[in-house]
Amino acid sequence: MALSPVGAEAPSRTTSVPFAIDARQSMSPEPAEAVFDLRDVSIYYGDALAVRGVTMTIPKNVITAIIGPSGCGKSTIVRTLNRMNDSVPGFRVSGLVGYHGQSLYAGGVDPVEVRRRIGMVFQRPNPFPKSIYDNIAWAPRILGLKHDLDERVEKALRDAALWDEVKDRLRSSALRLSGGQQQRLCIARAIAIEPEVLLLDEPASALDPVATMSIEDLMQDLKRTYTIVIVTHNMQQAARVAERTAFFSLDVSEGHRAGILVEYADTATLFTRPADPRTRDYVTGRFG
Template identity: 65%
Template sequence: MSLFSRRPGRPEASLDDPVFHLSDLDVWYGDHQAVRDVTMTIGRRQITAMIGPSGCGKSTVIRCLNRMNDLIPGARVVGKVSYHGENLYDPEVDPIEVRRRIGMVFQKPNPFPKSVYDNVAYGPRVNGMKGKLDDIVEEALTGAALWDEVKDNLKGSALALSGGQQQRLCIARAIAVRPEVVLMDEPCSALDPIATAKIEDLMAGLASEFTIVIVTHNMQQAARISDYTAFFTSDIDPAGVRHGRLVEYDATEKIFENPVDQRTEDYITGRFG
């Protein structure tokens, strides 16, 4: 099987049904411009990977998609981030509602110091979701491929789970509020290869229901799981200041087998980064 063979049951990669469109996106932290001039479209129920060397702005860009940068003092977003055609940064848009619709899983598993059940039920409770919590918890844990492993110990501490289980619990917590999009910022960097493989299988299954955007330093992971790949790198301006920049964005097969930009070719073949 080719590295780029379509996953069973997955449609062909397409941007015909966009969820996000980023246009001339610049991000500033105080007086420092961390990212400049990013324009890209992210399709519905696609897995989009962001790759590139450390410090190139991948995490900054993914945090723009659910306004997590709002929580960083001095952060400022210039340009436009559209979600189904609506400007996410319009003053009338509620960032709390944005984060309900666009969930996030972080680099290190961060379960609450509560039971497995209460971790998953937390979001639905806060959001006043109707329906039986037991059913919501079971559905989310099943969706995160964790139910069979924890169903007999739902009242046990989430902190007693293994690292891989904790990360899947965090994914269950994210999808329990029924978002449309799940953002994942280096979700496997702290996990062993077996746990990483489980998370990758999980993402492939979730992509039939959710739009997934993942930041990863693992190029092989991007090649295995994503439909589209964005390659970022750092430019240094005449003043010697480093800025993150999107170099190339295309279907994953094209990026890895026939990139347009020499910088992309150099990165994926290991010449730098």
């Protein structure tokens, strides 16, 4: 699907988004700079409409949570932000998925380059069956970032608050780590290539409460450097970690079931003074 770029200054066909890393290093004065800008985004799997008409902007260096009942398209929308759905048969997107003014689905945009800048951590920890060191060094190696690899691995592990626990056994298998450690390893693996954005797709749903807490603490540290989008089915988690929260729900109209964005606001506002009755029902536990 051919989409035009948002801004007039944006190049129409390019495989790179040149300002991504520089923009992070020089902090911009206005805090609400948008990283993602979605306009009327609808997502289809074959003929089935999965998500309908989402319009939202995701600001830089804050944590944005996406909540909602099962099947409302939370994961679908977040996987659309780094073109992770490309390999799903029949996947199609309409509307505009803007990233720093560049349409992610414009012709000529390289999904590999998109994923390199927009990292992702999945629901189940998925370390490679390799050593801890090789897990972190895997992406830098394939991207040719072999200079000072040891330092890069250490920094990633430190940033993911895992260094002290694993520094003495970097060469042992990552599969021997606990679930919570594995998930932090996956975060370390993602940040080892210095992306701008981290997409977290229910990162703590397979973890126990203690491990969940350590992941949430880690997110607070990481948001200084990264823009974070977290999908969660756990409302308390969204309330604890996120500045902004989007509530998605299933809308049954015209005989079709599709996920829609019901309400998007500051987390405090969404949970205490929701504007939409559907949001109120959900956050007060009357539904979902």
